[in-house]
Amino acid sequence: MPWIPTRHDVRAALGLGIAFATTTGCSERLAAPIPAAHEEADAPRRGGTLRLASLADVRTLDPAGSLDALAAEAIHLIFAGLVDYDGRADVVPDLADHWDVDDEGRTYRFTLRRGVLMHDGQELTAEDVKRSVERSLHPSTPNPNASYFVGISGYDAYAAGKTEHLAGVEIDGPYVVSFHLNGADATFLPLLAMPTLRPTCRNATDRYVDTWLPCGAGPFKLEPAGWQRGTRLRLVRHDRYFRPGLPYLDAVEWTYDMQSLAQRFRFEDGELDMIHDMTQADLTRFLADDRWKPYGAAESDTSIFGESMNTRMPPFDNVDIRRAVAAAINRDHYSVLKAANMTPLSQVIPSAVPGYDPTFEGQRYDYAVALEHMRAAGFAFDPSTGKGGWPRPVEYLLYDQGVVLYTAQILQQELAKIGIRLELKVVSWPAFLAMRTDPNRAGMALGSWSMDYPDPSTFFEPLFGSASLAGESTYSSAFYSNPHLDELLARAHRQNDPALRRRLYREANAIVCADAPWAFTFGYHWFDIRQPYVRGFVAHPVWGRDVSHVWIDRAAPGVQP
Amino acid sequence: MVDPRARARLASDHAALVGAGVVGALVVFVLVGPLLTRHGPLESDFVRGVSPTGMPVGPSAEFPLGTDRMFRDVLARLACAGRLSLFIAVAATSIATAVGTAVGIVSGWYEGARVRMPWPAILGAAVSIVALALGHPAAGAIALVAAVVAVFGKRFAGPRVDLDAMLMRAVDVMLAFPFILLVMAIGAAIDRTSTGTILVTLGITGWLGIARVLRAKTIQVRSLEYVEASRALGQSTGGVMLNHVLPNIAGPLIVTATVQVAQMIVADSVLSYLGLGISPPTPTWGRMLFEGQDYYITAPWMVAAPAAAILLAVWGFNMLGEGLRDALDPNEA
Numbered sequence: 001m002p003w004i005p006t007r008h009d010v011r012a013a014l015g016l017g018i019a020f021a022t023t024t025g026c027s028e029r030l031a032a033p034i035p036a037a038h039e040e041a042d043a044p045r046r047g048g049t050l051r052l053a054s055l056a057d058v059r060t061l062d063p064a065g066s067l068d069a070l071a072a073e074a075i076h077l078i079f080a081g082l083v084d085y086d087g088r089a090d091v092v093p094d095l096a097d098h099w100d101v102d103d104e105g106r107t108y109r110f111t112l113r114r115g116v117l118m119h120d121g122q123e124l125t126a127e128d129v130k131r132s133v134e135r136s137l138h139p140s141t142p143n144p145n146a147s148y149f150v151g152i153s154g155y156d157a158y159a160a161g162k163t164e165h166l167a168g169v170e171i172d173g174p175y176v177v178s179f180h181l182n183g184a185d186a187t188f189l190p191l192l193a194m195p196t197l198r199p200t201c202r203n204a205t206d207r208y209v210d211t212w213l214p215c216g217a218g219p220f221k222l223e224p225a226g227w228q229r230g231t232r233l234r235l236v237r238h239d240r241y242f243r244p245g246l247p248y249l250d251a252v253e254w255t256y257d258m259q260s261l262a263q264r265f266r267f268e269d270g271e272l273d274m275i276h277d278m279t280q281a282d283l284t285r286f287l288a289d290d291r292w293k294p295y296g297a298a299e300s301d302t303s304i305f306g307e308s309m310n311t312r313m314p315p316f317d318n319v320d321i322r323r324a325v326a327a328a329i330n331r332d333h334y335s336v337l338k339a340a341n342m343t344p345l346s347q348v349i350p351s352a353v354p355g356y357d358p359t360f361e362g363q364r365y366d367y368a369v370a371l372e373h374m375r376a377a378g379f380a381f382d383p384s385t386g387k388g389g390w391p392r393p394v395e396y397l398l399y400d401q402g403v404v405l406y407t408a409q410i411l412q413q414e415l416a417k418i419g420i421r422l423e424l425k426v427v428s429w430p431a432f433l434a435m436r437t438d439p440n441r442a443g444m445a446l447g448s449w450s451m452d453y454p455d456p457s458t459f460f461e462p463l464f465g466s467a468s469l470a471g472e473s474t475y476s477s478a479f480y481s482n483p484h485l486d487e488l489l490a491r492a493h494r495q496n497d498p499a500l501r502r503r504l505y506r507e508a509n510a511i512v513c514a515d516a517p518w519a520f521t522f523g524y525h526w527f528d529i530r531q532p533y534v535r536g537f538v539a540h541p542v543w544g545r546d547v548s549h550v551w552i553d554r555a556a557p558g559v560q561p
Numbered sequence: 562m563v564d565p566r567a568r569a570r571l572a573s574d575h576a577a578l579v580g581a582g583v584v585g586a587l588v589v590f591v592l593v594g595p596l597l598t599r600h601g602p603l604e605s606d607f608v609r610g611v612s613p614t615g616m617p618v619g620p621s622a623e624f625p626l627g628t629d630r631m632f633r634d635v636l637a638r639l640a641c642a643g644r645l646s647l648f649i650a651v652a653a654t655s656i657a658t659a660v661g662t663a664v665g666i667v668s669g670w671y672e673g674a675r676v677r678m679p680w681p682a683i684l685g686a687a688v689s690i691v692a693l694a695l696g697h698p699a700a701g702a703i704a705l706v707a708a709v710v711a712v713f714g715k716r717f718a719g720p721r722v723d724l725d726a727m728l729m730r731a732v733d734v735m736l737a738f739p740f741i742l743l744v745m746a747i748g749a750a751i752d753r754t755s756t757g758t759i760l761v762t763l764g765i766t767g768w769l770g771i772a773r774v775l776r777a778k779t780i781q782v783r784s785l786e787y788v789e790a791s792r793a794l795g796q797s798t799g800g801v802m803l804n805h806v807l808p809n810i811a812g813p814l815i816v817t818a819t820v821q822v823a824q825m826i827v828a829d830s831v832l833s834y835l836g837l838g839i840s841p842p843t844p845t846w847g848r849m850l851f852e853g854q855d856y857y858i859t860a861p862w863m864v865a866a867p868a869a870a871i872l873l874a875v876w877g878f879n880m881l882g883e884g885l886r887d888a889l890d891p892n893e894a
Contacts, residue, residue, distance in 0.1 A: 260855070261855070279855035279856075280630070280855065281616070281855045281856040281858070281859045281860065282855070284614055284615065284616055284859065285858070285859060288614055330607075332607075333605070333607050336607060336611060336615055336632075337630070337631070339615045400836050405841060406630065406631050408841070409603075409605075409631060409841055409842045410605060410631065412842060413603070413604065413605060424840050424841060424842070425840075426836075426840050426841070
């Protein structure tokens, strides 16, 4: 049993409480920003260590085994890819000097830059590219993204262990490598720019081993003993990086598993240079403080959240009920909870992803329409008497972490107004992942998805495509299936004409919004606050906190700029 | 009958009177608190409850204790949570006191003796409890009937055992079991944490201290002359326990139970704070504290209100308990 205070303890606690109240008070001000050495940002200068922190930890830094955005933040600094995303999320050459597309979009031939040195000093060749691709897609590699590359010729046989090599990847010369696809695939280049297939040093061999220390051709390399799992990561500059003059920083350092409040305190003390894991209260204070306003930067909306309705289970097997839910939710009520991070969302595609159409209306809040849909479904609800509606409570599955615990309570209030009574089932994150994929478990669940690569297909196919329902584990907690949508998604996947592709995804968007397997609620983005001496930072649409072009311009202690 | 001297001692103990006053005020607050505001404890007010910066609004005529991070009335939630906390604390204390008293008296009574145990009856009762917990009422009822038959049949008694040692070792084992882990296990087993779960959890973990205290008291009381006389006159063991032992240990029992209520309030708050309590949106003081901790500078009322409520409730019950101890059992003071 917990400790119980005695009379003396209670007196002491009262004293402490009074002391606490008088020392902190309501007027505590944020510390002043630490000024840069120079008032105006002039030419970038080399040197310095950028210190970052995170609430979470990275499981792996191997591009072949990585899934989470936090790991990608470091992985894209360690490993360069044949192609990368520029500041507008367009695919541009990186290790590849250029590429050619032949065979009606079924062959991509990459010509590598000459003289690119990996962190181990070896020159990058086409052999390294092929070996790295095969290592990443080998059946023994725990690659969560492998299925994205099913379109490469020979993938099925290779993934099944029937062939020694991946037939669709061919070396056409020391610096030329070709990828042969089964058919035209507009997602291939965006997928290739993900970390998954990025070239690794030769000591990675051709098989995945969890103990391998990351080594690639990126601007930063792992410092010897620089990764203490669960605690910290330190990358140092790759002096022979192929882009002259870059990077500017000597090192980048992450401290993992640090609570939001601790991050804020250390940031104010000048022990961290940038933060983005802030509580709503702290973020509001930074945004309201004129001294800090110039040093905040919103990242892009690359995650979507919604209320996922199990289309195989009553009452959500009735499309009118789903439409009622979609119309009953006032998205502004959600976003006010964390206005700096949440954007009201009414469609599948978030604003930062190519294909987003701001003129597309999608789902929208209309209480009268919501009541009308309930009536059409045969469960009319009278708000004045509270009578009617769906007669039984509906279980809503969510995890006990972050803002979703509060959005769930708002949802509960909103749906009560149309006669749907939710019972919140709060479970741990692992339990949530396991339970939401059971079609007989929950009528409704929190839906969320983060962009894997900047393309609409990264949202449509895993969440609403019938193909994702195959197998034991699915990401589709709505268990929604629509052959017409499947056909549209397949056409869009193959379509290389951007305008035609946009039209197809707009049509797909309209179908999903009308059928409402999800009621879309908000897009989420991080908000970064940095010290003034952190220069050259621009939030990247894919990598978020991309520090590859950052430099430090901090005055020595005691020196005024 | 309460000893007039005890009543006089209690009346002259200012700390105890203040404790009683705080407890009384708390009870009044949780009963009438919701009437002081026109906002429901579960209703967000996205118009008047939100400041222009998107933060919860502070105390005002509309929201006497401000709003929380979901823009709900803190006063309404505080009173609603108080009802729940007090109910849980009192009910769990009742469960713990009943179990602890039974175990303490039986253990103390049979201290140093070997008792013939009705093992089939115990087994039947255990099966009945498990069956009921797993949702098989028919099987539970059959097992319970079998247990009762076994008790009254007196045919299935096993070998003699040291009952006192058995019970006290069970207490030792349960005291060694991590409280939070037990709550998590129970929560996982029944798939949902509810008021009933919290009650049962606190009840079955809260009786251990009571059993220890009452065992020691029973050992003292059982050797008193009038108890011996009652046994000599042929009164049954159960009758002696109920008619003579229980009234004589009532003082420490009341004191322990009063302090136990404070313990239960803290335990309930701890569970809620850690996310192991009753699921949202039902308000609890611990959960309110958790939800407000990030706002301790920008919206301090969110933390101050539940913290003050917990502090005052625990303080009040502790002061009252200490005063009762001084009054009912001056030798222990």
